Amino acid sequence: MLKKFVPGFFISFWIAASISAQDGIEEIEIHGFLSQGYLKSSDNNYLVPSKQGSYEFNEAAVTFTSQVSAKLHVGAQLFSRDFGHEGNSAVVLDWAYGDYRWKDALGIRFGKIKTPYGFYNQGRDVDVLRTSVLLPQSVYDEDVRDFFLAFQGGSVYGDLIVPRIGSLDYELCYGTISVPDPNSGYWRWVFSDLAEFINRSMPIGTFSTIKDPSVTGRYLFGGALRWNTPLQGLRLGVSDYTGKINANTKLELVVPVNLAMINPVLQGVVLPTIMNMNIDINVDIKKYDAFSAEYSWNDLTLTGEYHSQDYDVNVSGIKVNYQGEGYYGQAVYRFAKWLELGMYYSEYYPVPGDKKGEHLERYNKADQPKYIAWQKDACFMARFDLTNHWILKLEGHRINGCSQVKPSNNPDGLKKNWGLFAVKTSYRF
């Protein structure tokens, strides 16, 4: 898909930009960024193999934009990322779209568009935009990053400027969800958990393997509204999405068959038999929302966001409902041109009705600890602007609970109280 799309896009882009250059409006602008990080945790492996410390934490992008005419601009960004099992430095088309702004209050975008969710989703991969290394995972969960990072389709947007009321920015989106890698993020977890569940449920000796997983985003519908209030520095936002995703995988099962069932003479002879199953998974996202508030006063910025989700997962006819809730509060202060310090406190609950894990402790049969019912993260961060283009960031997390830690990445078990340290440097041009 990328191979077909990229040359076509860049030829169109070059033609459009050449026409615009003749008009004297604008040339092609080329920018980009590079970043490299390191993550180390005291106990649990989190996001990357963090217990031993991991440098598999980098991003790079090149952005091309051009103002073709007074109302039309086009652009694209090539992006590469390595984040533990995800990305593996493959180059992908991060976004590429045409933007026709008929009026300030009404424009349309078409192509592959970044999803406007919360205040930071669209720029979540651009390290230079924020103080923290990791966004609060309660609202910007890395596991479902692929669902809401970008979509292919169109959006209607605009800035409504009302004197004394402030300005209202809106964007209404419809398209297909782009899920680049079924072996990463949420899907890697779903498929590996499925295989593990089958291994546990079938007779001893059964071993299942996932083959040829595929994920197809059917649609994503929703939008974002942001109000820049008349109180200088205060902005409020709301965003909400619904959508459907289909996934399919073949499951190869190696089942031990006791041949005594066929012939009693063969008592004690066990023959491994290979069986293939086809599994369909349908995810119906009923709600994925965020409510956001930010207040900036001189060099101080206070931010708070609340997120909730509600979705059904249907695995070959069996439907299970999942919900989740998270929120954080953040304060950041710029002490000097070169120094910014801040902190956030974030909480996430995968089952909002069981925040203390009591239900989980009473009914779970897999001996899971009750602290997988929450994750409370206190983060302290520092950002050093070494030059106008080069930054260095340090941060430490004190975390209680493991609701976003994958047991499959921690075969030796989970620790309730743990720490995480992150350092990252980024350059933009």
Added chain:
Amino acid sequence: MKHLHRNIRIHAAVWIFFLSVSAWAADVVIIANKNVPENVLTQEVARNIFLGKKTLWDNGTKIIPVTLSDEKIHLAFLKMVVKKTPSAFSAYWNQILFTGKGIPPRIFENEKELVRYVTITRGAVGYVPVGTDISDVKVIKIIE
């Protein structure tokens, strides 16, 4: 007597505040290409222009905002019009750029180059320190 001293202190503080505000206002002047029809802008509209929210002049010409790299002049301009710190202004435009929503204002090394660009570019708008030769561009008055 105590009362009088307190009143004097309050008056002094108010005067210092207004003097500093007028000092920012006096530091920079907003200029535009002569084809721009507007002569006066409210601070809110000017802010939206430099944040890329207002993109067309009344005659339909594309608005092309430009800025200066000089930190002192840039800071005075941001305090007067945009009401953002330099780092917040830079982060705002980087977000716009790296999500494809627009192109940040071009930054000029000195006011002479900026005035030359505004003179020859339809729809261009920028700012320069008071005292700069601006005979070939028009001055836009900013009101509250």
